[in-house]
Structures are given as structure tokens and as C-alpha cells.
Amino acid sequence: MAVKKKKSAGVSNWLRITLITLFLAMAAYAGYWWWLYRQAKFVRYPEFGIAIPESYPIHGIDVSKYQELIAWEEVKAMQVKKVKLGFTFIKATEGIGNMDKQFRRNWKKSKEAGIIRGAYHFFLATKDGRMQAENFIKCVDLEPGDLPPVLDIEQTYGITADILKREVKEWLEITQTYYGVRPIIYTNVDFYKRNLGSDFNDYPLWVAHYYQPNQPRIKRDWLFWQHSEEGRVNGILSKVDFNVFGGDSLEFRSILVP
Secondary structure, eight states: OHHHHHHHHHHHHHHHHHHHHHHHHHHHHHHHHHHHHHHHOOOOOSSOSSOOOTTSSOEEEEEOGGGOSOOHHHHHHOEETTEEEEEEEEEEEETTTEEOTTHHHHHHHHHHTTOEEEEEEEOOTTSOHHHHHHHHHHHOOOOTTSOOOEEEOOOOTTOOHHHHHHHHHHHHHHHHHHHSSOOEEEEEHHHIIIIIGGGGTTSOEEEEOOSOSSSOSOSSOOSEEEEEEEEOOTTOSSOEEEEEESSOHHHHHHTSOO
């Protein structure tokens, strides 16, 4: 009897392992086809899904790896009333050694679709400003007609204001020297007031301030206003940030890389 019990236990364990292995294989197979489906499927939205400040003539979006694969020709073709998307800011780099995994594709495909493009760097305040600028320069080749480089600065990570300003200025000065055009600062209204302020008023500003009907509540001039993070666009599966340019088409062309 003892021998029979041992064999029965062995068969049971073998069957359990076999079933688990089969289940994992089936799950991996299903996951693979789900991933392929996600890459091939591009949603079409009849509207942008948000309130659009229509008094501004030039609209755009900003994207990163979180929007996954984008069908840029669908983005370009979408129009609701008079609103079309004419520009995009694309995340390029972060910190001293990271490049957004979708940057190369987004950079190439957006230009092919006829959308004016710009690249931004996500700033890590605890890292060296020069090394972060070098990371951006290594990854981003700006061409005539592109938007100026952008420094996205949103968090202090606990460092002092003096250190933050020093490293931010280092990044801005190095990129300006390299590309020959003054970079744009991106941040939100509160962060700008608390941590940057008048020391950076000479730099063009792309400001985030949501749920405002007409303009961001900031005293200084701004170039771009990110007014929503809840937008929907043909060709993009997830929600996306929406922006407007604060001037007309002549002013817009004047800020592009010559």
C-alpha cells in the first residue's frame, strides 16, 4: 500500500506541473496576440473628448512612450470644426542616460505625417545639468522647421532652490549654445512661481494649467499652454495632453529652428 501511495503522489505532481506549464504557455500565447492586436489597432474618435479653447488658432499635443505606437497620419487627418493638430512635443530623454523608447519612431513618423515636431527632456533635479544636456544633444538632431528644445522641469526631489536653478541654467545654456536657439521651459504654474520665477523670465514658457476657460493664470508671457491631459485623438489609444500656441501663424513660424 505504501508503494502505491508514492506512485499516486508522483503522478499527481507530474499532472499538476504539466497543467501549470500548459496554462502558462497558453497565457503567453494569448498575451502575444493581444500585444500584436494592440500595435495594429488604432482608435478613431469622433471628437477630442475635451473642451477646446477655440479662440487659439494653433493646437497640438505632447506624447511619450505612454501613448505607445501612434498612427501619426491619423493624428494629422483629424479635424473637429476648425480645430486641427498642427504640432507635437515628443519626449526624447530623461536624466543623464535615458532615451524614451518611442522617441525615434515618433520623431520620424510625425515629420513624415507633416506635423511640426519638437523634442523635450525630462529633468531630474538630483542629476548634473551638463550631463543631462549632453544626453539630450546626443539623442536629438533638430532640423530647420522644428520647434526649439524643451526642458521639462516639474519636481525638486528635495534639493534646494539654488541647486535647482544652477543645474537648470546649465542645461539651458548648453543646449542654446549647441542648437543656436533659446530653449523653452515647460512646467506648471505653481512650480514656476515657487521654484523658478523671475530668474527664468527671459526664457520662453510652455505652461501647464488645467481647467481654465481662457488662459493659464500666470502673470508672465507664455508661448504654449497645456490646457488638458484628458484629450482623445484618432490614431492614439490612450488619453493625451492638449496644448495651444499663444499667437498667430506668423508668430509660430518665427520661433521655429531656422
